[in-house]
Amino acid sequence: MKESSFEVLKNDISISFRFAAxxxxxxxxxxxxxxxxxxxxxxxxxxxxxxxxxxxxxxxxGMEGMIQFFTSFAAIWSTPQVSLMxxxxxxxxxxVLGPFMVAFGALFGMAREIVESEGTTAEGVFAWYRxxxxxxxxxxIILFLVVMWPIVLLILWMPGFVTGSLIGLxxxxxxxxxxxxxxxxxxxxxxxxxGIIDGLSALAAARRSLRLSRQYFDRVFGTWLSFIGIxxxxxxxxxxxxxxxxxxxxxxxxxxxxxVYLILTDNVQETGSASSENPDFRLVGGV
Amino acid sequence: MEQPEQxxxxxxxxVITDPSIFKVLLDPVRADIVFKFLVNxxxxxxxxxxxxxxxxxxxxxxxxxxKKAGLVVQERTQLTPTxxxxxxxxxxxxxxxxxxxxxxxxxxxxxxxxxxxLGSTVSALLAYGIDIPExxxxxxxxxxxxxxxxxxxxxxxxxxxxxxxxxxxxxxxxSDASRIIRRFVLEEDSRYRDLREKWHSFLRSHKKxxxxxx
Numbered sequence: 188m189k190e191s192s193f194e195v196l197k198n199d200i201s202i203s204f205r206f207a208a209x210x211x212x213x214x215x216x217x218x219x220x221x222x223x224x225x226x227x228x229x230x231x232x233x234x235x236x237x238x239x240x241x242x243x244x245x246x247x248x249g250m251e252g253m254i255q256f257f258t259s260f261a262a263i264w265s266t267p268q269v270s271l272m273x274x275x276x277x278x279x280x281x282x283v284l285g286p287f288m289v290a291f292g293a294l295f296g297m298a299r300e301i302v303e304s305e306g307t308t309a310e311g312v313f314a315w316y317r318x319x320x321x322x323x324x325x326x327x328i329i330l331f332l333v334v335m336w337p338i339v340l341l342i343l344w345m346p347g348f349v350t351g352s353l354i355g356l357x358x359x360x361x362x363x364x365x366x367x368x369x370x371x372x373x374x375x376x377x378x379x380x381x382g383i384i385d386g387l388s389a390l391a392a393a394r395r396s397l398r399l400s401r402q403y404f405d406r407v408f409g410t411w412l413s414f415i416g417i418x419x420x421x422x423x424x425x426x427x428x429x430x431x432x433x434x435x436x437x438x439x440x441x442x443x444x445x446x447v448y449l450i451l452t453d454n455v456q457e458t459g460s461a462s463s464e465n466p467d468f469r470l471v472g473g474v
Numbered sequence: 475m476e477q478p479e480q481x482x483x484x485x486x487x488x489v490i491t492d493p494s495i496f497k498v499l500l501d502p503v504r505a506d507i508v509f510k511f512l513v514n515x516x517x518x519x520x521x522x523x524x525x526x527x528x529x530x531x532x533x534x535x536x537x538x539x540x541k542k543a544g545l546v547v548q549e550r551t552q553l554t555p556t557x558x559x560x561x562x563x564x565x566x567x568x569x570x571x572x573x574x575x576x577x578x579x580x581x582x583x584x585x586x587x588x589x590x591x592l593g594s595t596v597s598a599l600l601a602y603g604i605d606i607p608e609x610x611x612x613x614x615x616x617x618x619x620x621x622x623x624x625x626x627x628x629x630x631x632x633x634x635x636x637x638x639x640x641x642x643x644x645x646x647x648x649s650d651a652s653r654i655i656r657r658f659v660l661e662e663d664s665r666y667r668d669l670r671e672k673w674h675s676f677l678r679s680h681k682k683x684x685x686x687x688x
Contacts, residue, residue, distance in 0.1 A: 202557035296531070302559050304520035304530035311531035318535060386538050449559040453551035470650045 189451055191405035200413055203443035206301045207435055214297065214438040216309035221293055221316055225286040232282055277339065281328050288327020289320055295380040298441035302449060315384065325389030326379050333393075334372050338365055374411040375400045380441075381448035399451050410447050414440040481547050483641055484568060486652035489630040491573030493580035498543040499570075500587075503528065504536050508545055508565050516549040516562035537563055545570075568649060575623050592619055603682045610680075617676055621669040628663045629656045 207214065244252070296315025300307040316323075341361055378399050382392030400407040418436055421428045490496050499505050506526060511517055519537065523530040540546035541563075549562045577588035596606060596614045606614050632655055634640045643651065660666050 198557070206557070300519075300529075300531045300534060303518070303534065303561060304523060305556070305558055306530060308529055308531065311529065314531055314535060386541060446557070446559055449551065449561065450553070453548070453561070470646075 189403055189406060191403070191409045195406070196409045196413060199410055199443055199447065200417075200439075203439040203446065204435070206305075206442045207439035210297070210301055210307055210438070211434060213307050213309045213311075214294070215434050217297055217307075217312035218290075218294070218434065220309060221290040221312050224313070224316065225290045228286040229283055232286070236279070236282065277332075277335065281331060284331060285324045285327060288331070289316060289323040292319065292323030292326055292380045292383060294438065294441045295384045295445055298438065298445040299381070299384045301442055302446045319383060322383045322387075322389050322392075323380070326383050326392060329389055329393050330373070330376050330379060333376060334369055337368055337372075341365065370412070370415065374408050377407060377411045377444050378448045378451075381445045384445070385448070385452070395452075399448070403451050406447060406451065410443050414443060481549055482566070483643075483648060484564060484645060485566060486649050487569050487571065487629060487656065488567035489571045489573045489626040491576040493577060493584050495543045495545065496572065496577065496580075496584060498539055498545065501536070501539075503532070504540055507533070507536055508540065508570070512546060512563060512565040513568050513570075516564040518560045518562055520558075520560070522563075571622075571626055573623075573626060574619050578619075589615075599677070604677055604680050605682050606680050614676060617669070617673050621666075621673050624663070624666045624669050625660060628659055628666055632656065632659055 293312045293315040296319065297307045297312050300311055341364070345361060376393060376396050378396035379389075379392050382395045383389060385392075387395060414436065418432050418440075421432050421436055424431075490499075499508065503526065507522060511522060511525065519530050519533045522528075522537075523533045526533065537546060541548070545566055546563050547566055549564045552560045552562070554560060572588060572591070574588055574592065578585050580588075592615050593611065596611055596618060599606065632652075640648065
């Protein structure tokens with residue numbers, strides 16, 4: 188039951204899409220709601236970071252100095268201090284993307300409700316967003332850093348990769364390596380959010396995801412790559428494709444991965460196979 | 475290799491001594507989930523949501539909190555023909571008791587709750603013809619509290635010498651065996667016997683007339 192085959196994979200994908208289609212309204216409303224909350228939260232975080240910096244700079248070096256400070260960033264990018272820039276960029280990206288990662292993770296909460304009980308509500312996403320905020324944010328940061336840091340190393344090692352000076356095979360080989368890394372590392376961590384929703388900490392969920400994806404490589408990667416393929420194929424159609432990916436394929440992926448997680452983390456029985464041979468009668472009182 | 479953890483058999487009795495676990499159960503929905511349903515057998519989130527009239531998401535959050543508190547475990551998982559992956563949850567014990575001593579030492583809210591609960595129990599004996607005047611309520615609570623604490627201490631940690639055989643027992647048989655042993659170890663404990671005798675003579679001295687069967 189845990190191992191994959193074409194039939195199992197087909198079944199996993201079709202069940203995921205069926206559940207996603209049945210709950211599409213809840214997903215659309217939930218995603219809109221959580222997106223608004225994320226934008227507001229992101230703006231608040233940005234304000235909390237940038238306002239003190241700007242006021243500090245105005246106070247400290249004046250308006251002229253501040254203009255000089257920001258224009259100096261362009262110069263830094265083309266100098267050996269590019270690593271510093273990337274570090275700052277990564278740090279800001281983690282803070283800014285945090286709320287969106289939590290929003291994405293909260294979709295797995297809706298998916299969990301569907302997989303365990305066949306239904307969800309749009310407002311349910313907010314409960315996951317609020318109750319698992321820090322774990323999901325931690326999971327998002329782990330995912331971001333694991334997927335991104337080798338790419339950063341590559342950029343540091345071959346700066347020409349981003350400045351456009353590399354062409355032909357010199358560009359194609361690192362590009363393919365990056366794509367492979369993104370697909371494989373994100374696939375290995377594809378059960379991270381279902382694990383967090385299941386009550387694990389971000390780190391424990393990451394460890395469990397890595398273990399499960401190694402142990403049941405065919406089932407996890409079969410599901411993951413199928414959804415990546417479906418996303419790529421659907422994205423070919425410009426606007427409608429984007430909407431389908433956003434409101435149907437991504438929810439189906441969350442449902443599919445959650446379902447695989449629940450199946451892989453327990454000894455699953457077919458319905459009806461658990462029967463009680465001992466009716467729960469008590470024989471003994473207070474003897 | 476990732477293997478599902480083996481779930482410990484349902485205990486017959488668990489004494490809650492950690493005030494933070496007790497606080498988890500102060501939520502009425504969680505108390506209903508545990509005391510009305512999961513102590514009697516395993517149920518899915520959907521089943522609990524239906525009987526409690528709540529949405530499954532809310533129940534999942536409560537189950538998560540109860541699992542973290544160690545009051546609920548996931549017993550088994552079943553796959554339905556429609557593709558639903560049903561997880562069955564049950565309580566870790568058939569009966570939960572408050573560790574009175576620990577609760578009395580806890581923060582003011584819990585200590586007051588434990589004291590009020592003990593006081594109500596003593597007052598409730600009037601329904602059985604045991605009339606304890608207000609001036610002696612404190613004494614009654616003190617004796618009963620010590621008796622309960624001793625009982626909890628003696629019965630909550632009875633060692634199981636053959637865990638393998640214990641796990642194989644069907645739950646009702648395990649429960650009956652547990653009751654027999656609990657009674658036996660209590661009768662063997664001289665401190666418990668003394669406290670019980672003290673409590674019973676206190677009850678006898680306050681009995682009004684005869685007692686009817688329930």
